[in-house]
Amino acid sequence: MLPQYPAGQLQAARSDVRARSPWFGAARGMEGQSWSYDRGSTFNVLVGKGQLIAGMDKALVGMCVNERRFVKIPPQLAYGSEGVPDVIPPDSVLHFDVLLMDLWNSEDQVQVHTYFKPANCSRTIQVSDFVRYHYNGTFLDGTLFDSSHNRMKTYDTYVGIGWLIPGMDRGLLGMCVGEKRIITIPPFLAYGEEGDGKDIPGQASLVFDVALLDLHNPKDGVAVESTFLPRDCERRSRAGDFLRYHYNASLLDGTLFDSSYARNRTFDTYIGQGYVIAGMDEGLLGVCIGERRRIVIPPHLAYGEEGRGNIPGSAVLVFDIHVVDFHNPSDSVQVTSRYKPDNCSVLSKKGDYLKYHYNASLMDGTRLDSTLSLGKTYNIVLGSGQVVLGMDMGLRDMCVGEKRTVVIPPHLGYGEAGVAGEVPGSAVLVFDIELLDLVSGLPEGYMFIWNDEVSPNLFEEIDKDGNGEVLLEEFSEYIHAQVAAGKGRLAPGFEAAVIVQSMFTNQDRDGDGRVTAEEFKLKDQEARHDEL
Numbered sequence: 001m002l003p004q005y006p007a008g009q010l011q012a013a014r015s016d017v018r019a020r021s022p023w024f025g026a027a028r029g030m031e032g033q034s035w036s037y038d039r040g041s042t043f044n045v046l047v048g049k050g051q052l053i054a055g056m057d058k059a060l061v062g063m064c065v066n067e068r069r070f071v072k073i074p075p076q077l078a079y080g081s082e083g084v085p086d087v088i089p090p091d092s093v094l095h096f097d098v099l100l101m102d103l104w105n106s107e108d109q110v111q112v113h114t115y116f117k118p119a120n121c122s123r124t125i126q127v128s129d130f131v132r133y134h135y136n137g138t139f140l141d142g143t144l145f146d147s148s149h150n151r152m153k154t155y156d157t158y159v160g161i162g163w164l165i166p167g168m169d170r171g172l173l174g175m176c177v178g179e180k181r182i183i184t185i186p187p188f189l190a191y192g193e194e195g196d197g198k199d200i201p202g203q204a205s206l207v208f209d210v211a212l213l214d215l216h217n218p219k220d221g222v223a224v225e226s227t228f229l230p231r232d233c234e235r236r237s238r239a240g241d242f243l244r245y246h247y248n249a250s251l252l253d254g255t256l257f258d259s260s261y262a263r264n265r266t267f268d269t270y271i272g273q274g275y276v277i278a279g280m281d282e283g284l285l286g287v288c289i290g291e292r293r294r295i296v297i298p299p300h301l302a303y304g305e306e307g308r309g310n311i312p313g314s315a316v317l318v319f320d321i322h323v324v325d326f327h328n329p330s331d332s333v334q335v336t337s338r339y340k341p342d343n344c345s346v347l348s349k350k351g352d353y354l355k356y357h358y359n360a361s362l363m364d365g366t367r368l369d370s371t372l373s374l375g376k377t378y379n380i381v382l383g384s385g386q387v388v389l390g391m392d393m394g395l396r397d398m399c400v401g402e403k404r405t406v407v408i409p410p411h412l413g414y415g416e417a418g419v420a421g422e423v424p425g426s427a428v429l430v431f432d433i434e435l436l437d438l439v440s441g442l443p444e445g446y447m448f449i450w451n452d453e454v455s456p457n458l459f460e461e462i463d464k465d466g467n468g469e470v471l472l473e474e475f476s477e478y479i480h481a482q483v484a485a486g487k488g489r490l491a492p493g494f495e496a497a498v499i500v501q502s503m504f505t506n507q508d509r510d511g512d513g514r515v516t517a518e519e520f521k522l523k524d525q526e527a528r529h530d531e532l
């Protein structure tokens with residue numbers, strides 16, 4: 001340290017500037033002797049306060065950071081004719097090489113310079129908010145002393161409640177996510193005279209180049225914004241429903257960390273039952289099918305301080321979701337009649353043979369299948385398990401000419417598995433149906449019935465050649481003749497030959513290929529056997 005010496009008159013623009021400067025200094029008047037200082041032990045002094053020799057007080061005025069000056073001070077502005085015993089001879093001219101590294105004024109405040117502001121800057125940092133930001137910390141001369149970028153990890157902290165140095169607590173206020181700022185802090189609002197550890201010397205002004213990535217308040221709840229609401233929204237999701245939805249998930253700074261679209265598969269889950277993070281469970285309540293929502297979830301309702309996978313700790317999450325469908329396990333089939341003909345008295349029932357057209361689609365309108373594209377009707381026997389249960393239910397009590405929309409939940413459709421390549425798992429299906437034809441079925445359990453009285457000599461009539469036994473050919477010929485004559489009816493929707501074969505086999509008790517009079521019995525005479 002240079003010895004203090006009363007300052008002379010000084011005309012200073014900034015009369016109480018403190019300077020922090022390294023001295024590669026030399027007093028060349030001393031036969032080459034010099035005082036030299038490394039950068040770690042700067043000379044810190046108030047300018048114009050008489051802490052320096054008059055010449056130096058004068059020479060420092062108007063200097064800027066990183067400026068280097070060579071200063072020559074005559075003895076009358078230095079140590080005069082007396083000098084300093086054993087150090088500076090009388091009448092010495094002193095030469096200094098001064099590099100200014102830092103300066104500040106006790107009147108200084110925190111300086112904030114925003115050099116990037118995002119278009120949407122609605123929410124800004126308030127006292128007690130929790131933030132995640134990246135920063136480079138430098139001294140006024142540009143020397144980097146710390147960087148969160150180098151650690152590859154954001155700095156995470158509360159703002160305005162003393163977790164930070166006062167200058168940072170103030171300098172971060174009013175900042176929005178995506179904004180970039182330079183915050184310049186005088187030492188008395190940073191680490192003061194003591195500095196901080198080996199990195200920050202005493203009396204250092206600090207410059208933080210800050211980029212805010214994340215912002216929330218511990219009091220925040222889930223924020224839900226509906227970005228698209230279908231006009232037709234009769235039903236909203238509630239706890240216990242099973243939802244299928246697509247989503248893009250990102251951090252507040254826009255970093256995408258997950259997407260169902262990338263997997264080309266919806267995310268399927270029960271809601272309100274803890275299968276997803278708390279914020280999602282809440283944010284998915286009250287949605288409509290087809291709705292798009294932005295759900296913003298604070299970390300305490302997401303993955304907390306720990307984070308998970310590529311989700312950093314304490315991160316706010318933004319989910320942009322699109323609800324494809326939802327249902328409840330207690331749902332039945334939903335039938336809406338879109339058209340009924342004037343005469344709608346004959347209604348479909350179990351066993352009836354139906355011919356109908358359909359368009360099948362998913363709730364989001366994705367087309368699955370259509371009989372119209374095949375150019376022929378779909379034909380089934382109602383209640384015989386030829387279609388999924390929901391369809392069987394949706395076709396009941398329908399008259400020819402009627403048009404319906406039938407919504408089928410997955411447990412009455414294709415279930416969790418779906419149909420590979422055609423129907424997604426757990427999908428709700430929509431069928432637009434038009435019934436074109438209905439052939440009344442036979443009473444339950446019958447594959448053939450008589451329209452009229454049964455002939456008393458039935459066996460003899462069937463046994464055409466009168467040899468006392470009936471072969472399949474005789475039996476088949478007889479049944480078909482009865483049907484053709486309108487005396488009997490086969491169950492509609494099945495192969496006649498198969499029915500006849502089955503009837504014959506039932507009568508041929510010993511299975512020898514012929515039915516005897518003994519074997520031949522009417523159904524009504526025997527409880528369990530059907531057909532004849």
Ligand SMILES: [Ca+2]
Pocket residue numbers: 463464465466467468469470471474
């Ligand atoms: Ca015969």
Ligand SMILES: [Ca+2]
Pocket residue numbers: 508509510511512513514515516519
């Ligand atoms: Ca037999």
